Every structure is written in C-alpha cells, then in structure tokens.
Amino acid sequence: MSLTLTISERLARVRGDLRMGVPVVLSDTDGAALIVAVEALDSDRLQDLRALGSPVLAITARRAETLKARAYDGDLARIALPADAGLDWLRAVADPADDLRLPMKGPLQSLRDGPANLHRAALALAKSAHLLPAALVVPVKDALRLASTSSLTLLTLEEITPALAALSPLAEVVSARVPLVASEAGRVHIFRPDDGGDEHYAIEIGRPDRSKPVLARLHSACFTGDVLGSLKCDCGPQLRAALQQMGEEGAGVLLYLNQEGRGIGLANKMRAYSLQDQGFDTVEANHRLGFEDDERDFRIGAEILRKMGFSAVRLMTNNPRKLAMMEGCGLHVTERVPLKVGHTAQNEGYLATKASKSGHLL
Numbered sequence: 332m333s334l335t336l337t338i339s340e341r342l343a344r345v346r347g348d349l350r351m352g353v354p355v356v357l358s359d360t361d362g363a364a365l366i367v368a369v370e371a372l373d374s375d376r377l378q379d380l381r382a383l384g385s386p387v388l389a390i391t392a393r394r395a396e397t398l399k400a401r402a403y404d405g406d407l408a409r410i411a412l413p414a415d416a417g418l419d420w421l422r423a424v425a426d427p428a429d430d431l432r433l434p435m436k437g438p439l440q441s442l443r444d445g446p447a448n449l450h451r452a453a454l455a456l457a458k459s460a461h462l463l464p465a466a467l468v469v470p471v472k473d474a475l476r477l478a479s480t481s482s483l484t485l486l487t488l489e490e491i492t493p494a495l496a497a498l499s500p501l502a503e504v505v506s507a508r509v510p511l512v513a514s515e516a517g518r519v520h521i522f523r524p525d526d527g528g529d530e531h532y533a534i535e536i537g538r539p540d541r542s543k544p545v546l547a548r549l550h551s552a553c554f555t556g557d558v559l560g561s562l563k564c565d566c567g568p569q570l571r572a573a574l575q576q577m578g579e580e581g582a583g584v585l586l587y588l589n590q591e592g593r594g595i596g597l598a599n600k601m602r603a604y605s606l607q608d609q610g611f612d613t614v615e616a617n618h619r620l621g622f623e624d625d626e627r628d629f630r631i632g633a634e635i636l637r638k639m640g641f642s643a644v645r646l647m648t649n650n651p652r653k654l655a656m657m658e659g660c661g662l663h664v665t666e667r668v669p670l671k672v673g674h675t676a677q678n679e680g681y682l683a684t685k686a687s688k689s690g691h692l693l
Contacts (some may be wrong), residue, residue: 343527346460359488363474366453369425369465389450393623409442425465427619461596464621499526500690514578537582544643544665546583548573551631568673594626633660651684
C-alpha cells in the first residue's frame with residue numbers, strides 16, 4: 332500500500348523523535364529495547380524508563396576512552412546505570428563540557444556480556460540526528476504492543492542497518508541563474524535527498540564542458556567561517572577563493588555540502604569550540620564528544636557531480652581523503668589544485684592539527 336511508510340521515511344521520523352526526547356523501539360533477533368538520546372531526555376521520562384526495565388547507557392569508544400571506561404564491544408561501551416543515577420549524571424557522562432572541572436565521573440561499570448547490536452544502532456541514530464552520541468537503552472518485552480499503545484516508532488535492526496550505511500538517493504529540485512561577485516555567469520542547483528535530510532547545493536560557474544575535467548571544490552558548510560567571517564578556520568577564505576578562481580577561468584562547480592562541523596552539526600561544533608578554549612585541538616575535541624575525527628560523507632559530492640554529467644575533476648583541495656573518496660566513487664581526479672588561503676594568527680593551531688593529524692597538504 333502506498334500509504335505505508337518506507338524505511339527512509341521512518342528513519343526521518345525517528346531522527347525527529349530523538350531530537351525531541353521521544354523514545355523509539357528497536358528490535359532484532361536477540362530482543363527489543365527502547366532507546367532515547369541522553370541529550371534530549373528529561374527527568375519524568377527517565378523515571379518512566381526505569382519503571383520499564385534496567386537502562387544501559389551506550390557511549391562510543393572515543394567517549395569511553397576519555398572517561399577511562401572499558402569499551403568491551405570495541406567501538407562502544409555499555410555502561411550500567413547506578414541505582415541513584417539521575418539526569419545530571421547521565422548528561423555529565425554524555426557531555427564533556429565539565430570534564431576538566433569534574434573529572435571523576437565513575438567508577439563506570441562497563442558490561443561485557445550479551446549482544447551490543449541495539450546499542451550500536453542507537454548511537455548511529457543519535458549521530459544521524461546531530462545529537463551527542465550517547466543513548467539510553469532499555470530492554471523491553473512485547474515491543475510491538477509497547478510501540479502500538481504508546482504510539483512509538485518501531486524499527487528493526489535488519490532494515491535500518493543497510494539504510495544507515497547507504498547514500499540516500501539525491502534528486503535535483505530546481506536550478507536558477509544567480510549573478511555572483513566572482514562571476515555573473517552563476518547558476519545554483521538545489522539537490523534534495525530522499526531520506527528527508529539536509530539539502531545540498533551546486534554552484535555552477537559558466538558552462539563547464541562535460542567532456543573535460545571540471546574545476547571543482549567540495550566545500551562543507553561552515554556557518555561561522557562562511558557567514559560570520561570567523562578567524563578560527565580557513566573556510567570562508569577558501570570558499571571565496573575557489574569561486575574567484577572558477578570565475579577567472581570561466582568555468583567550475585563548487586559543491587556546498589550541508590555537513591557542518593565535519594559532519595557533526597553546528598551545535599556539536601560549538602561544543603567542540605568550547606573544548607578548544609579549554610586547550611584541546613580539533614581532533615581531541617571531537618573525540619571527547621564521542622565523534623571520530625571526521626564524520627562527513629563525501630559520496631554526496633561525487634553523486635551530485637555525476638548527476639550533473641561530470642566524470643572527471645580537477646579537485647580544489649588540500650585534503651587527500653577527498654581525492655581518494657572521489658576516485659573510490661568512480662570520479663577520475665586528473666589534478667589536485669591547492670587552495671592555501673585564510674591563514675590567521677587565530678587559526679594557526681587549527682591548521683597545524685589539520686596537517687599533522689588529518690594529513691592535509693598545507
């Protein structure tokens with residue numbers, strides 16, 4: 332029946348539920364559990380969840396390392412909830428904001444028996460909703476009844492695992508001419524993913540020949556740098572320099588991908604900035620939050636370029652990972668075009684970390 336929700340539509344609903352603190356039901360062959368994102372949880376709901384079973388806190392191995400907790404499951408740790416643990420305790424474990432002021436969060440008891448598949452999926456869903464990767468997981472019986480009586484969204488691990496790993500299909504919604512400072516021959520294309528996620532934009536300069544390598548840049552959205560002119564990064568100058576060079580050459584494509592903060596979202600990026608003020612570098616801040624160095628998906632850029640008719644690029648980047656990703660997605664990179672602009676006294680450490688820990692060619 333066409334009114335039945337697809338897995339993409341239900342995942343979009345789940346992301347909204349998690350951001351509002353609404354539990355969702357996850358099930359697999361080993362059982363079922365209620366999951367809720369710690370960041371959005373309130374005290375009343377925590378009390379209700381305790382009444383249903385024994386909650387377990389799932390955090391990533393990156394966050395567990397900071398807290399000196401055992402990650403017996405490899406990429407995550409399942410933390411037993413102490414009997415007297417309240418919302419403040421949960422948030423203190425999930426959010427590193429007060430780690431230096433209150434470093435002792437434990438002792439934390441990590442579970443090592445039983446499966447961790449539902450906990451792993453809970454963390455993936457929290458990340459996809461741009462929330463802190465910390466989730467409360469409460470095993471429950473009769474998941475179908477609970478989902479029905481409480482109007483909760485029910486997902487199975489079998490259906491969401493491939494859906495979360497796959498790139499959602501993208502469709503061009505519209506394009507229109509936009510005269511730019513860099514070039515009056517500008518056209519903006521809007522691409523929308525099927526899963527209800529963020530739209531992405533392609534700024535086409537001139538009329539690039541589809542039979543030749545196009546001068547292209549994959550630029551990740553940076554509200555602070557691109558819009559506010561932040562001196563903490565080089566994003567704004569890179570954006571303007573890339574468009575200027577495309578304008579001078581008369582042709583090019585700049586992809587503006589909505590993957591703020593290396594894919595962790597603006598709120599988490601601000602959390603990372605706050606940690607940097609405490610003395611941590613970019614990578615260390617991401618790890619303390621529970622994220623990897625870089626959570627972006629550059630397959631999106633490759634897919635947009637293909638849909639626009641390009642098969643080869645001259646890629647404007649200092650990031651070798653982008654080159655490898657483009658090639659891995661079937662786009663031939665004929666040349667790497669360096670983009671070394673925007674160095675300031677305020678971003679000297681940021682750029683040094685990009686070079687030493689992320690391999691950027693600066």
